[in-house]
Amino acid sequence: MTTLQDCRALDAQDPLRALRDLFTLPRGVTYLDGNSLGVLPRSAASRVARAVEEEWGQGLIRSWNTAGWFDMPQRLGDKIALLVGAKPGEVVATDTTSINLYKVLSAALRIACSRDPARKAVVSERSNFPTDLYIAESLCEQHGMELRLVEESQVAASLQADVAVLMLTHVNYRTGAMHDMASVTRAAHEAGVLTVWDLAHSAGAVVVDLHGADADFAIGCGYKYLNGGPGAPAFAWVHPTHADRFRQPLSGWWGHAAPFEFTPGYRPAAGISRYLCGTQPILSMAALECGLDAMLAAQPLGGMPALRNKSLALTDLFIRLVEERCGGHGLSLVTPREHARRGSQVCLSRADGAYAIVQALIERGVIGDFRAGDGGAHADILRFGFTPLYIGFEDVWNAVEQLRLVLAGREWQRPEFNRKQAVT
Numbered sequence: 001m002t003t004l005q006d007c008r009a010l011d012a013q014d015p016l017r018a019l020r021d022l023f024t025l026p027r028g029v030t031y032l033d034g035n036s037l038g039v040l041p042r043s044a045a046s047r048v049a050r051a052v053e054e055e056w057g058q059g060l061i062r063s064w065n066t067a068g069w070f071d072m073p074q075r076l077g078d079k080i081a082l083l084v085g086a087k088p089g090e091v092v093a094t095d096t097t098s099i100n101l102y103k104v105l106s107a108a109l110r111i112a113c114s115r116d117p118a119r120k121a122v123v124s125e126r127s128n129f130p131t132d133l134y135i136a137e138s139l140c141e142q143h144g145m146e147l148r149l150v151e152e153s154q155v156a157a158s159l160q161a162d163v164a165v166l167m168l169t170h171v172n173y174r175t176g177a178m179h180d181m182a183s184v185t186r187a188a189h190e191a192g193v194l195t196v197w198d199l200a201h202s203a204g205a206v207v208v209d210l211h212g213a214d215a216d217f218a219i220g221c222g223y224k225y226l227n228g229g230p231g232a233p234a235f236a237w238v239h240p241t242h243a244d245r246f247r248q249p250l251s252g253w254w255g256h257a258a259p260f261e262f263t264p265g266y267r268p269a270a271g272i273s274r275y276l277c278g279t280q281p282i283l284s285m286a287a288l289e290c291g292l293d294a295m296l297a298a299q300p301l302g303g304m305p306a307l308r309n310k311s312l313a314l315t316d317l318f319i320r321l322v323e324e325r326c327g328g329h330g331l332s333l334v335t336p337r338e339h340a341r342r343g344s345q346v347c348l349s350r351a352d353g354a355y356a357i358v359q360a361l362i363e364r365g366v367i368g369d370f371r372a373g374d375g376g377a378h379a380d381i382l383r384f385g386f387t388p389l390y391i392g393f394e395d396v397w398n399a400v401e402q403l404r405l406v407l408a409g410r411e412w413q414r415p416e417f418n419r420k421q422a423v424t
């Protein structure tokens with residue numbers, strides 16, 4: 001049996017332990033929801049205050065040049081590139097994940113159709129995050145195409161001759177299951193299909209190698225594992241062979257080759273800069289940069305591979321402790337055990353009470369979240385994200401101990417834990 005002392009020993013030996021001090025973690029809270037909203041980097045409050053008081057307050061319009069505001073999408077993009085296997089100049093930080101998906105999927109559809117107009121379908125997973133499916137639905141409608149939703153196990157078989165684009169989320173938001181990006185992309189390319197990858201649950205969480213996988217398009221989120229703050233700018237990457245092929249449809253002036261020439265006609269910038277649209281939210285960009293810098297502080301300690309090893313050790317420990325200490329309470333493991341197929345979260349399902357258990361845990365200072373099932377094959381889920389930058393092994397012990405107490409004392413049955421709130 002694993003003990004609290006074992007967990008403390010793991011923390012004491014953890015070479016990444018000091019990174020935790022780069023963040024403000026509320027006292028008495030074990031935060032296992034960094035996959036929904038990352039924590040506050042310690043540097044962010046003073047950095048944003050400086051952006052407000054000095055750069056905006058004193059510098060005013062001059063700050064576009066003097067405070068480096070204008071090239072923030074590219075500068076932050078270069079930092080993100082280091083985390084996802086992209087090269088400098090290939091990523092921009094901008095807009096939201098949903099909007100960036102609209103841009104890259106539009107470009108992917110135009111490239112696919114110009115190659116072979118007979119390809120009329122976009123394939124995705126039925127269990128993909130809904131905004132991805134909604135954006136794809138709308139684009140398919142505009143392009144006279146079909147959105148074909150399949151189960152995870154059917155992805156390979158779905159790559160038929162009429163498929164234009166395969167759009168997948170690398171790590172599933174509900175289950176934590178991870179695709180093998182390289183082998184799925186290879187199969188797609190062999191079938192003449194372009195790939196669009198959503199890295200919302202993988203950038204900053206697992207090793208991503210966009211060039212190594214030969215991916216075509218990717219987008220990701222700034223406020224989850226990248227700790228950019230609520231509603232932080234997201235990012236977009238396009239393989240250099242595709243980047244200049246089409247203007248993306250949101251052809252705003254920030255994507256123009258020379259925005260300050262104020263010409264009436266649109267001329268797209270070269271490369272990824274054409275994926276910008278309008279004026280960027282500089283205060284949010286400043287906060288996101290703090291999150292990225294905290295992430296990059298892990299580079300000298302082994303970077304993403306070292307973070308990934310720790311993340312797997314944390315999720316392995318969580319699974320083991322739940323099995324050792326919370327058996328007999330009807331919990332089952334949804335996330336794959338196999339390391340190669342697991343993201344940085346663990347999901348447990350239970351036939352009933354999942355929502356109330358999560359609420360009772362929050363009351364005890366352990367913050368995870370709840371994701372509703374579909375009333376059929378997919379049961380309600382308790383979801384726990386493990387961000388190796390700031391979660392330790394004793395945190396895992398504590399989370400499981402509180403879960404054990406909630407279950408053993410039937411605490412979750414109390415009425416106050418069974419009232420649903422707007423945001424779960």
Ligand SMILES: *Cc1c(COP(=O)(O)O)cnc(C)c1O
Pocket residue numbers: 096097098099129131132169173198200201221234
């Ligand atoms: C979190 C998440 C998003 C978020 O999109 P927003 O535009 O930021 O609301 C999109 N896709 C996936 C797969 C996500 O996990």
